[in-house]
Amino acid sequence: MLALLFILFAGMAVGCAISMVAQRNPLYSAISLIGVFISLTCLYVTLAAPFIAAVQVIVTPAPSWFWSYS
Amino acid sequence: MVMEDLRYVILLTIGILVAFTVVMTMVAYTVLAERRILGFIQGRLGPNRVGPGGFLQPIADLLKFIFKEDIVPDKSTRFVYFLAPTIATTAALMSIVVYPFGPDVHLGFNIPWIGNTIPLVVAKFDVALLYVLGVTSVGVYGIALAGWSSNNKYSLMGGLRSSAQMISYELALGLGLIGVILQSGTLNLQSIVERQSGHLGITGWNLIWVQPVGFIVYLIAAIAETNRVPFDLPEAETELVAGFHTEYSAMKFALFFLAEYVNMFTVSMLATTLFLGGWNGPFVHQLPWLGIFYFLGKVVLFLFFYIWLRGTLPRFRFDQLMSFGWKFLVPLAIINIVVTATIQWSGLFDWGAKFLKTATGWGG
Numbered sequence: 378m379l380a381l382l383f384i385l386f387a388g389m390a391v392g393c394a395i396s397m398v399a400q401r402n403p404l405y406s407a408i409s410l411i412g413v414f415i416s417l418t419c420l421y422v423t424l425a426a427p428f429i430a431a432v433q434v435i436v437t438p439a440p441s442w443f444w445s446y447s
Numbered sequence: 448m449v450m451e452d453l454r455y456v457i458l459l460t461i462g463i464l465v466a467f468t469v470v471m472t473m474v475a476y477t478v479l480a481e482r483r484i485l486g487f488i489q490g491r492l493g494p495n496r497v498g499p500g501g502f503l504q505p506i507a508d509l510l511k512f513i514f515k516e517d518i519v520p521d522k523s524t525r526f527v528y529f530l531a532p533t534i535a536t537t538a539a540l541m542s543i544v545v546y547p548f549g550p551d552v553h554l555g556f557n558i559p560w561i562g563n564t565i566p567l568v569v570a571k572f573d574v575a576l577l578y579v580l581g582v583t584s585v586g587v588y589g590i591a592l593a594g595w596s597s598n599n600k601y602s603l604m605g606g607l608r609s610s611a612q613m614i615s616y617e618l619a620l621g622l623g624l625i626g627v628i629l630q631s632g633t634l635n636l637q638s639i640v641e642r643q644s645g646h647l648g649i650t651g652w653n654l655i656w657v658q659p660v661g662f663i664v665y666l667i668a669a670i671a672e673t674n675r676v677p678f679d680l681p682e683a684e685t686e687l688v689a690g691f692h693t694e695y696s697a698m699k700f701a702l703f704f705l706a707e708y709v710n711m712f713t714v715s716m717l718a719t720t721l722f723l724g725g726w727n728g729p730f731v732h733q734l735p736w737l738g739i740f741y742f743l744g745k746v747v748l749f750l751f752f753y754i755w756l757r758g759t760l761p762r763f764r765f766d767q768l769m770s771f772g773w774k775f776l777v778p779l780a781i782i783n784i785v786v787t788a789t790i791q792w793s794g795l796f797d798w799g800a801k802f803l804k805t806a807t808g809w810g811g
Contacts, residue, residue, distance in 0.1 A: 378452065404595065408527070411588065431574045434581030438617070441587055441610050 382423050390416035407440040462569040466543050473743070474708045475505035481754045488758035515697040520598060523694065527596035532695065532702035535589025539709040541582045545575040546716045547637045549726045549738030567726075567739060568637060576634040579717060580621055583672070586710065587613040590674075590681060590691050593703070597694035605690030608765065609674060609681035615772045616671040616678075622780035623664035626787040627721045630657050640725030644732075652724040660783040662722045664776055669714040671772065673707065675753055677760040678768060715749035716742075 393412030400406045414437045421430035479494070479501060486493025495501040519528065549567030557563050572578060587610050594606015631639045643652050671678040682690030692703045719725060723745045726738030763771070 404527075408530075408592070427572060428574050428577070431577035431581055435577060435584065437581065438584045438587055438614065441591055441614060 379423055383420070386416045386419040386423070390420065410440050411437060459569065463544060466548070466569050467540070470543050470709065470712060474705065474712055477708055477712065477750050478508070479504050480750070481757070484751070484754045485758050512698055512701040517697040517699065520694050522598040524596040524598070527592050531589050531593035531596060532699045532706070534592065535586055535706035536702045536709070538582055538586035538589060539706040539713065542579045542713050544569040545572050545578060545636060546720060547640055547725060548742050550731065550735045552735040571637065572635070574634045575636045576624065576628065579713070583710065583713065584613070584617050586706065589706065593695065594691040599694050601687045602691050602693050605681045605687050605693070609691060612674070612678065612680060612768060613672060615769060616668045619664055619772055619776040619780055620668035620672055622777060622784060623661045623668060624721060625784050626658045626661035629784070629787050629791055636720050640720055640727065643724040644727045649724070649728070652722065652727070657787070658722060660779065664780045664783065665718060665722070668776060669718065670753065670756065671768070673710045673714055675711065676757040677763050679762060680765055680768060711750065711753055712746065715746045715753070718749055719745040
């Protein structure tokens with residue numbers, strides 16, 4: 378069960394990370410970055426580390442600073 | 448092992464479904480209540496034709512939303528356009544699971560599979576407060592992406608305004624809560640509520656004893672965070688048509704609408720949990736089910752306050768909004784944190800609580 382979840386979220390994280398580097402439009406890069414953050418959060422939850430997971434969710438809106446203050 | 452997992456998943460699913468149904472019903476009737484109360488404030492009737500006193504209006508609205516034509520603008524960015532309302536609704540709904548609706552109910556008998564204790568909270572989570580703050584702040588993406596993907600200048604303006612506003616007030620919101628965290632010494636919402644049970648479940652509230660300033664900062668920041676009047680600049684009708692959701696129609700618009708009201712509901716629940724003693728109230732320890740009614744009753748008070756503000760206040764200008772957030776609320780919250788930390792460090796709270804408890808039987 379945990380192994381399945383790990384494969385799912387690790388795959389999502391790697392896929393989103395590759396897409397983040399490969400995209401031409403910066404906004405798609407930002408969306409992919411959010412995907413990476415969310416999948417990392419799920420990985421932390423499966424590792425039974427809720428505090429780090431919560432902190433990871435809190436930094437998720439960070440990319441939105443780019444387009445509101447630039 | 449698998450059996451145990453399965454049991455856990457099934458119980459969790461039942462809990463989520465119950466909490467979801469309760470919140471959704473209350474949200475639907477909040478919309479109706481808002482229209483009726485606004486009507487009363489503005490000297491007109493409001494919707495009163497569908498069912499007795501307009502009681503079935505939410506169902507009629509839902510049917511109308513489902514059967515309306517779904518228009519997608521030609522030049523929009525399809526994927527992001529469809530993603531945005533999903534993000535907004537999901538982020539709004541995800542925080543419901545951690546709020547304690549009541550204390551643990553101990554039954555006199557065993558229910559098979561469940562046991563003799565029913566917890567009135569879906570997920571017991573030690574860092575619940577951080578989780579709530581994180582998840583609600585993800586909602587800004589829904590609005591910002593909706594504004595960007597509609598390919599409409601007004602929508603883009605609304606989305607940008609919204610992300611700037613939500614990020615700014617997020618800070619004040621979090622800082623306003625730090626006083627409560629310092630004073631309770633935990634991030635677990637159930638423990639924070641239990642700490643506030645004073646005499647008759649009323650005198651121990653954080654609002655009364657220790658955090659009036661934190662409460663005011665949180666309340667104002669929460670109104671800005673949910674984009675409600677007087678901070679509804681992202682959808683200012685007179686300037687931006689309808690802001691970020693100009694290009695959305697039918698059920699996708701309904702999802703944004705829903706997200707706004709669920710957000711309003713969750714910030715009210717957080718305010719109730721942290722400042723108004725959550726499910727605490729008279730005789731709640733004798734009759735644990737009363738906790739649900741106290742909790743939801745306090746939430747309804749907050750919702751009424753929101754609607755009242757909407758009916759009576761004009762909208763801020765954008766520079767006023769920003770300077771109010773950064774130059775007034777944030778410094779006020781920081782001063783509150785310093786004062787709370789100092790008093791907490793000096794042991795004055797503990798001394799005062801002990802004094803009140805021994806002298807009058809009050810205090811937490």
